[in-house]
Amino acid sequence: MFSVTIRDHIMIAHSLSGEVFGPAQRLHGATYVVDATFRRAGLDADGIVVDIGRASEVLRAVLSELGYRNLDDEAEFADMNTTTEELARVIAERLADRARAGALGEGARELDGLLVTLHESHVAWASYERPL
Amino acid sequence: MFSVTIRDHIMIAHSLSGEVFGPAQRLHGATYVVDATFRRAGLDADGIVVDIGRASEVLRAVLSELGYRNLDDEAEFADMNTTTEELARVIAERLADRARAGALGEGARELDGLLVTLHESHVAWASYERPL
Amino acid sequence: MFSVTIRDHIMIAHSLSGEVFGPAQRLHGATYVVDATFRRAGLDADGIVVDIGRASEVLRAVLSELGYRNLDDEAEFADMNTTTEELARVIAERLADRARAGALGEGARELDGLLVTLHESHVAWASYERPL
Amino acid sequence: MFSVTIRDHIMIAHSLSGEVFGPAQRLHGATYVVDATFRRAGLDADGIVVDIGRASEVLRAVLSELGYRNLDDEAEFADMNTTTEELARVIAERLADRARAGALGEGARELDGLLVTLHESHVAWASYERPL
Amino acid sequence: MFSVTIRDHIMIAHSLSGEVFGPAQRLHGATYVVDATFRRAGLDADGIVVDIGRASEVLRAVLSELGYRNLDDEAEFADMNTTTEELARVIAERLADRARAGALGEGARELDGLLVTLHESHVAWASYERPL
Amino acid sequence: MFSVTIRDHIMIAHSLSGEVFGPAQRLHGATYVVDATFRRAGLDADGIVVDIGRASEVLRAVLSELGYRNLDDEAEFADMNTTTEELARVIAERLADRARAGALGEGARELDGLLVTLHESHVAWASYERPL
Numbered sequence: 001m002f003s004v005t006i007r008d009h010i011m012i013a014h015s016l017s018g019e020v021f022g023p024a025q026r027l028h029g030a031t032y033v034v035d036a037t038f039r040r041a042g043l044d045a046d047g048i049v050v051d052i053g054r055a056s057e058v059l060r061a062v063l064s065e066l067g068y069r070n071l072d073d074e075a076e077f078a079d080m081n082t083t084t085e086e087l088a089r090v091i092a093e094r095l096a097d098r099a100r101a102g103a104l105g106e107g108a109r110e111l112d113g114l115l116v117t118l119h120e121s122h123v124a125w126a127s128y129e130r131p132l
Numbered sequence: 133m134f135s136v137t138i139r140d141h142i143m144i145a146h147s148l149s150g151e152v153f154g155p156a157q158r159l160h161g162a163t164y165v166v167d168a169t170f171r172r173a174g175l176d177a178d179g180i181v182v183d184i185g186r187a188s189e190v191l192r193a194v195l196s197e198l199g200y201r202n203l204d205d206e207a208e209f210a211d212m213n214t215t216t217e218e219l220a221r222v223i224a225e226r227l228a229d230r231a232r233a234g235a236l237g238e239g240a241r242e243l244d245g246l247l248v249t250l251h252e253s254h255v256a257w258a259s260y261e262r263p264l
Numbered sequence: 265m266f267s268v269t270i271r272d273h274i275m276i277a278h279s280l281s282g283e284v285f286g287p288a289q290r291l292h293g294a295t296y297v298v299d300a301t302f303r304r305a306g307l308d309a310d311g312i313v314v315d316i317g318r319a320s321e322v323l324r325a326v327l328s329e330l331g332y333r334n335l336d337d338e339a340e341f342a343d344m345n346t347t348t349e350e351l352a353r354v355i356a357e358r359l360a361d362r363a364r365a366g367a368l369g370e371g372a373r374e375l376d377g378l379l380v381t382l383h384e385s386h387v388a389w390a391s392y393e394r395p396l
Numbered sequence: 397m398f399s400v401t402i403r404d405h406i407m408i409a410h411s412l413s414g415e416v417f418g419p420a421q422r423l424h425g426a427t428y429v430v431d432a433t434f435r436r437a438g439l440d441a442d443g444i445v446v447d448i449g450r451a452s453e454v455l456r457a458v459l460s461e462l463g464y465r466n467l468d469d470e471a472e473f474a475d476m477n478t479t480t481e482e483l484a485r486v487i488a489e490r491l492a493d494r495a496r497a498g499a500l501g502e503g504a505r506e507l508d509g510l511l512v513t514l515h516e517s518h519v520a521w522a523s524y525e526r527p528l
Numbered sequence: 529m530f531s532v533t534i535r536d537h538i539m540i541a542h543s544l545s546g547e548v549f550g551p552a553q554r555l556h557g558a559t560y561v562v563d564a565t566f567r568r569a570g571l572d573a574d575g576i577v578v579d580i581g582r583a584s585e586v587l588r589a590v591l592s593e594l595g596y597r598n599l600d601d602e603a604e605f606a607d608m609n610t611t612t613e614e615l616a617r618v619i620a621e622r623l624a625d626r627a628r629a630g631a632l633g634e635g636a637r638e639l640d641g642l643l644v645t646l647h648e649s650h651v652a653w654a655s656y657e658r659p660l
Numbered sequence: 661m662f663s664v665t666i667r668d669h670i671m672i673a674h675s676l677s678g679e680v681f682g683p684a685q686r687l688h689g690a691t692y693v694v695d696a697t698f699r700r701a702g703l704d705a706d707g708i709v710v711d712i713g714r715a716s717e718v719l720r721a722v723l724s725e726l727g728y729r730n731l732d733d734e735a736e737f738a739d740m741n742t743t744t745e746e747l748a749r750v751i752a753e754r755l756a757d758r759a760r761a762g763a764l765g766e767g768a769r770e771l772d773g774l775l776v777t778l779h780e781s782h783v784a785w786a787s788y789e790r791p792l
Contacts, residue, residue, distance in 0.1 A: 007386065009385045009387070011288075012292055013277035013278075023332035024275075026332050026333060026334070028275050028332040028333060029275060029277035029292060029293005030275050030293055030294070030295045031294045031385050032295075033385060033386050067287070067292070068288055068290050069290060069291075070290070120275070121273045121297060122271065122297050123273070
């Protein structure tokens with residue numbers, strides 16, 4: 001099994017609902033350093049998992065829908081906590097949607113899985129992994 | 133599959149028995165930067181894998197039983213080499229015990245797996261992974 | 265010249281005023297990984313620059329006044345942009361105040377300088393440095 | 397499941413064939429920071445996955461066949477693109493060959509898998525994983 | 529004194545002349561992770577050292593003149609070894625030229641110094657520092 | 661001003677005397693990731709600060725006198741605490757001695773300064789800096 005990972009980041013504001021979050025119930029924010037991993041059993045004719053240039057553009061596009069925003073004000077997140085885990089899932093789902101729509105090229109239709117990791121600090125990170 | 137990882141560290145002294153260890157047969161020591169990863173198929177009602185605050189406290193408690201000690205003097209390690217691999221296993225077992233005892237909260241009873249990685253330097257690390 | 269550095273972090277929300285900031289004029293947030301460096305020409309009788317335990321507590325105390333907050337709502341920042349550069353200065357000033365007040369111990373009165381670096385992502389960071 | 401990872405690096409020149417590579421079709425180069433992970437269900441009598449000293453020497457030997465070279469001039473790569481993904485596979489195959497030949501010791505014959513990751517920059521890396 | 533640092537990277541091929549370089553006398557290559565630090569005694573009216581967006585564009589422009597090339601073929605380097613140290617100097621000089629030409633904005637004319645660090649691997653890096 | 665830095669590491673056991681050290685008064689240990697920085701106003705005829713190969717060997721030689729040992733048993737440290745700060749100084753002094761003795765080559769006699777940083781964990785490090 002092969003994989004390729006690219007790194008980018010977003011900076012957002014949000015608050016989290018629930019006593020378990022303690023002071024993070026207040027409006028605060030985070031830089032998420034985002035690692036998107038694309039998995040594939042074999043390589044394409046060029047010898048790659050996915051075109052890194054296109055993958056980087058697609059990841060940037062997905063992140064730009066979220067970045068420099070207060071997620072508490074985004075209608076799409078009205079019914080959920082925007083925890084690091086949930087945001088990893090949201091980003092993975094959006095990358096999967098775009099891959100299926102062809103944004104990563106024809107070869108990317110043969111991707112076997114996606115892993116998205118969000119680093120919220122030097123001591124904590126969360127991941128979501130799914131087949132494609 | 134979701135996961136959350138938290139990082140902490142310990143500093144210990146020990147020696148390793150066996151010719152394979154060369155100069156590490158002498159009493160020496162290590163800083164282990166410890167990454168504890170908690171895995172779970174779904175998220176709880178708050179949108180998390182595990183309460184990071186509680187998980188950090190539990191990890192700190194497990195590590196404080198080991199840190200600032202000469203492991204050669206600890207009765208529990210009398211019959212084993214305290215290699216990085218073995219210590220990763222010991223820490224994972226102790227985290228699993230505490231999770232089962234409820235220290236991570238009720239939701240944590242639904243954890244599917246644990247992965248513990250100990251970084252012994254910038255060029256070497258070891259992991260132990262187990263289901264829960 | 266000797267120095268000791270300790271690392272901690274904060275997560276905050278804020279917005280920045282001025283066209284130069286582009287989308288960062290919107291309410292967003294950041295994780296700042298904070299490195300506080302204490303400088304001293306010589307060591308004390310124990311062979312240290314500063315008690316790392318005390319320094320960590322003082323840094324944590326200074327950061328806890330800022331963390332998990334929307335800095336736009338804090339009166340003390342009403343007249344300034346809370347840029348990474350300015351926050352590095354604010355944290356350094358507060359560490360200096362506490363050092364002068366004795367929170368780092370008597371020996372810390374001999375500190376020669378302070379350097380505070382805030383990492384806002386894996387590709388950008390800012391520092392403020394001053395003598396003591 | 398246990399694993400041990402060791403890190404080393406190589407510096408090579410190469411070019412990549414195919415429009416997808418854009419400017420990387422020109423002769424350029426890369427530092428690959430190489431992480432070799434050895435996996436094993438149980439530990440040996442010494443409490444280790446593999447002798448880190450021997451594993452480091454074997455990895456260094458494999459890398460020295462590639463390093464400080466223009467891979468475009470190497471006959472073995474005449475029919476392939478030396479992408480990060482392909483080089484991860486080549487290094488893993490060569491490590492597997494040497495493990496099977498006994499270079500990692502008798503115990504290493506019980507290794508269950510290999511994972512090789514090549515970091516080509518701070519924002520991109522690729523991996524190849526295989527059973528043994 | 530304040531500073532802001534931004535990180536980017538380039539991938540180049542080259543060879544080095546002189547017995548001291550051993551196998552690096554052969555054509556090989558490197559990824560340089562480049563940190564450009566801008567220093568300034570005070571902040572501008574917006575509370576910044578330099579506009580990070582503009583500085584990132586300028587750094588990218590300077591690096592794009594070097595990246596994905598065989599530096600042995602570049603006329604400008606015909607009379608010198610393109611060591612990590614020399615490339616750090618070249619990049620710093622070009623950033624200084626662009627700063628003086630106004631590419632970083634009017635405020636950047638008050639910059640006091642520049643530091644450029646090139647990381648050639650996880651175990652070696654070089655820097656060049658100069659006043660402005 | 662130019663500089664070149666190389667990274668290596670040591671693993672040692674020791675204890676620290678003095679109430680300020682709390683649990684670190686017990687015998688424990690540390691991995692120190694050691695960064696040795698060589699500074700020089702100009703480059704030599706080859707375009708380098710120092711031969712990285714020789715500098716790496718010299719650093720390794722200095723570290724091998726300390727590594728895989730219990731520093732409490734070393735006569736040379738009988739009268740001092742082997743704090744991270746003191747060890748940074750010891751390593752810098754020994755590098756300076758070897759540079760003066762010609763171990764880094766003739767060109768290295770023009771070095772202007774040395775900086776040694778010891779990382780004791782992901783959240784704490786200490787440095788010692790001196791002219792040459």
